Amino acid sequence: MNYEAMTNKAIAAALGERLERLRLARNFTQQMLADEIGITAKSYRQLVAGGGKLENLIAALRALNALDQLDNFLPEPAPSPLEQLKLRGKQRQRVRQPRGAQAATGADEQGLDW
Template sequence: MTEQSLQESGALALIGERISRRRLENNLTQAELATNAGVSKRTVERLEAGESTQLSNFLRILRALDLLDGLEALLPAVPPSPIDQLKLKGRQRQRASSSREPEAQPRAWTWKDAS
């Protein structure tokens, strides 16, 4: 396993554990949560076990547990900087640009016949 997949599996396990705790705090069975969220019971079981699920199902479960507002803390809106606002003249940026290599420094001028 790669380091990245270990980190992902750890994050999925942590999310599953927290979903499970929140469900139990709300005194809901997995079946009740699934019904409230509009997903299958198996989806709730997979999520709580730290397995992957579709993002739309994850969001439905968060909504059913009244946790959807927490996404604002996870992914806050990033306003453009004042300089970017001036450059874009009120438009929103649509594309990322590739990183530009710094231009090579010109060599110092020398006399051709200098040794």
């Protein structure tokens, strides 16, 4: 879909149509879904037509076990590369042995006869 060419109302109606197809796929009647989310059937029809509250759309997705679709709808923005570097912090470059282990290793190496 070319959302840039669509009005806000048209985009809302397209989302409502998708909600309606999901409702039918899950075998809910309009009244059953409206009762499940605590609104009237008329309010549900307004939601499908592109009106209604965002909160009701979220409730409908919850009732249809489709809340995971919200991540597709509006994904979490990735941190910028600079933020990723700051979050990563300083990474170790070398392995450091404990002080006692260095002294013991050094003494053993001096006694080797190569």
